[in-house]
Amino acid sequence: MLTENTDPRIIIALDFPDADSALSFVKPLDPALCRLKVGFELFVAAGPALVEALQARGFQVFLDLKFHDIPNTVASACRAAAALGVWMINVHAGGGQRMMEAAREALEGGVDRPLLIAVTVLTSMDDAELGACGIGRGVDAQARFLARLTQESGLDGVVCSAREAAALREDLGAAFLKVTPGIRPRGSEAGDQKRIVTPADALRDGATHLVIGRPITRAQDPATVLADIHGELAAVMEA
């Protein structure tokens, strides 16, 4: 039986080219069983109206626009995103402490403010790719460094790979959110993701939320894949 409730851990990445495709995909989904993530592609194509349409269907929305700019610009963008009534928004931790603090301050005092998290190291990157950007300390150390900076800036959590979740739980506590893309049920294709983890391992290692896109959205039967993942998570929670 599927018993997720007011705090579903699964966030489905709605990477679709237009509103019609996204809305027809979500039609059979139950908002008690998943949240939805709207990223660049869909937001650029369909805008705030689509976010409002998803919320009107009962879904909580993570608006994944990964703001990364000067503090004043990011703060204003966060204020505008919060006005949409979304559940969660994000920035890039690489924008630095002043930028993250400006983002947090922009949301202060708002009723039902969105959760604010920061991207550490993209799950599509490995040590070699990070090194090629001039960061030689490796993915694990860089993710831990940026996660600590995020917590010191007063944000609610981070986007990281579930591979780093256990270390971040140790460093920063269980309540600090660890929102983890790069989730791949056993046997599914990695695609462009480098740091992948199964749903069960992610939960066991301390991921608080699992972002899952193509393994569900490109499946022949998305509802069955979602139900199977719920089963996998329930087994971990019962163990």
Ligand SMILES: O=c1ccn([C@@H]2O[C@H](COP(=O)(O)O)[C@@H](O)[C@H]2O)c(=O)[nH]1
């Ligand atoms: O480090 C990151 C940050 C964001 N993402 C986003 O999550 C989904 C993952 O989709 P899959 O199809 O399951 O790979 C996608 O929208 C990314 O933009 C990420 O993957 N890694």
